[in-house]
Amino acid sequence: MAPHPLGSPTVQVTREMKQPFPRASDHQVTCAVSAPPSPALTPRDCAEAEAGGCRGPPRKLRARRGGRSRPKNELALSKQRRSRRKKANDRERNRMHNLNSALDALRGVLPTFPDDAKLTKIETLRFAHNYIWALTQTLRIADHSFYGLEPPALSYGELGSPDGGSAGDWGSLYSPASQAGSLSPAASLEERPGLRVAASPACQCPGAQAFADFL
DNA sequence: TAGGCCATCTGGTCCT
DNA sequence: AGGACCAGATGGCCTA
Numbered sequence A: 001m002a003p004h005p006l007g008s009p010t011v012q013v014t015r016e017m018k019q020p021f022p023r024a025s026d027h028q029v030t031c032a033v034s035a036p037p038s039p040a041l042t043p044r045d046c047a048e049a050e051a052g053g054c055r056g057p058p059r060k061l062r063a064r065r066g067g068r069s070r071p072k073n074e075l076a077l078s079k080q081r082r083s084r085r086k087k088a089n090d091r092e093r094n095r096m097h098n099l100n101s102a103l104d105a106l107r108g109v110l111p112t113f114p115d116d117a118k119l120t121k122i123e124t125l126r127f128a129h130n131y132i133w134a135l136t137q138t139l140r141i142a143d144h145s146f147y148g149l150e151p152p153a154l155s156y157g158e159l160g161s162p163d164g165g166s167a168g169d170w171g172s173l174y175s176p177a178s179q180a181g182s183l184s185p186a187a188s189l190e191e192r193p194g195l196r197v198a199a200s201p202a203c204q205c206p207g208a209q210a211f212a213d214f215l
Numbered sequence B: 001t002a003g004g005c006c007a008t009c010t011g012g013t014c015c016t
Numbered sequence C: 001a002g003g004a005c006c007a008g009a010t011g012g013c014c015t016a
Helices: A024-034 A041-051 A058-062 A070-109 A121-146 A169-174 A185-189 A206-213
Strands: none
Touching: A070 A121
């Protein structure tokens, strides 16, 4: 898939565009209260009910009960519901955009070539995880050589999963040792020929050199 | 054409 | 009550 840049304007496809007819559930919600349980109410039934054309207390009686008439209430209620839903949709969209922005920022600090295909979301997360793990190991090696100690044995088996913990949720996704299909820094790039990790002039990511050395 | 990825909508749940 | 978060559903786009 040709990744669409995140900043590109997203086409707002409303429910109305996708689904020419209102969802049954929506209709049921608005109709259920205002009309007696009758089989298969149509929007027209609802409209009639709202206009007082349906069975139910006559106008006079309704008015006598005081306050606003019920149909009007239902109308207002459904309007309010729609408005709330719309606001919630906006927030949700916004939230997902923020999430994607964060993901983009993460992509930005991962060592790939600028013209490489964009990492997918899951690839980005897995790659970042293993990248951090690799950098950690690099620091470890550097520390040991600085203090004149023997470098630690860098076997995945000894080190466990990249997060340093048990092979829990993260490990199940990409323990470098066990997950052949995982996005370990090297493996992930073999999986996607378009993507490479290297310390090259084209790659302007912090830690890329150390990372490449480590590899 | 099938499958992968994605954006969006939606209803439910939890929290403030 | 309203917002944040989540997961399921749906449909569009793209590639092998």
